[in-house]
Amino acid sequence: xxxxxxxxxxxxxxxxxxxxxxxxxxxVSRKYVYTILNRRAPSPLARRTxxxxxxxxxxxxxxxxxxxxxxxxxxxxxxxxxxxxxxxPYPFLSSATVKRAGEFVSFDVEANSFLPxxxxxxxxxxxxxxxxxxxxxxxxxxxxxxxEVVARSLPARGLCLVAVTYPETTxxxxx
Numbered sequence: 817x818x819x820x821x822x823x824x825x826x827x828x829x830x831x832x833x834x835x836x837x838x839x840x841x842x843x844v845s846r847k848y849v850y851t852i853l854n855r856r857a858p859s860p861l862a863r864r865t866x867x868x869x870x871x872x873x874x875x876x877x878x879x880x881x882x883x884x885x886x887x888x889x890x891x892x893x894x895x896x897x898x899x900x901x902x903x904x905p906y907p908f909l910s911s912a913t914v915k916r917a918g919e920f921v922s923f924d925v926e927a928n929s930f931l932p933x934x935x936x937x938x939x940x941x942x943x944x945x946x947x948x949x950x951x952x953x954x955x956x957x958x959x960x961x962x963x964e965v966v967a968r969s970l971p972a973r974g975l976c977l978v979a980v981t982y983p984e985t986t987x988x989x990x991x
Contacts, residue, residue, distance in 0.1 A: 839980075845910065847926040847979040850939040850970065855919045866920065867939075867974035873921055873946035878914040881945045881955045882923065885912040885938060893958045894938050894967045895931035907931060914942065921946075926979075935975055937967040944968070 817827045853859055853866040854873045862868075888908045909927040923939050941958060944950035944967075950958075957963035 842982055843929075843980050844983055845926055845928055845979075845981045846930060846977065847924070847981075848930070848935045849925075849976050849978050850923040850935060851974045851976070852921040852923070852939075852943065853919055854916075854921050864973055865976070867970050869921075869943055869947070871947045873916075873943065874948070875914055875916045875921060875946065877952065878921070878923075878942045878946040881942055881952055882912040882914045884956060884959055885909050885925070889959055890961050891931055891934055891959075892961045893963060893965065894934055894941065896933035896937070896969070898932065907934070912938075933969050936969040936972065939974070940968040940970045943970065 817830070821827065851862075851866040852873070853862050853868045855868070856870050858868045859866070886909050888906045890906060907927045907929045909925060911924070911926045913924045915922050915924070923942055925935060925938070941950060941955055945952065945955050954963065954965070958965055958967055
């Protein structure tokens with residue numbers, strides 16, 4: 817199967833599932849990582865996989881803000897528009913962490929679902945907190961939906977879907 821796929825996609829395993837299986841709606845959780853290169857000069861090697869922030873980031877402040885994201889929120893100011901605003905779901909974030917490894921800062925999130933642009937806007941807000949453009953109280957107001965400020969969206973190049981979890985009963989439907 818990998819022979820027929822483009823180089824940026826690889827199949828590690830496959831299972832037979834029922835005809836009614838919907839990979840998007842049947843997922844129990846999804847895990848994304850947004851990677852930031854935090855240094856003055858961009859990296860030609862990381863340009864497709866990390867967003868460069870040249871201002872020093874305060875990772876401690878970013879961690880404090882990320883912790884506020886955990887749980888269930890409306891995320892209205894941290895997501896893009898929906899096709900039908902009356903059907904706005906409330907994603908549940910089971911974890912939201914910020915880590916530094918040398919010049920790289922990663923924002924890892926696991927949730928049952930994500931709204932359009934939610935991950936990129938959450939990352940944008942955390943960068944604004946980390947650079948001091950946004951205070952923790954302002955971030956809380958954005959999260960609560962009481963601020964007129966809409967979070968800025970970072971480019972897609974730092975975003976990576978790293979895991980999707982399905983219930984075992986779905987995957988074993990035709991075993």
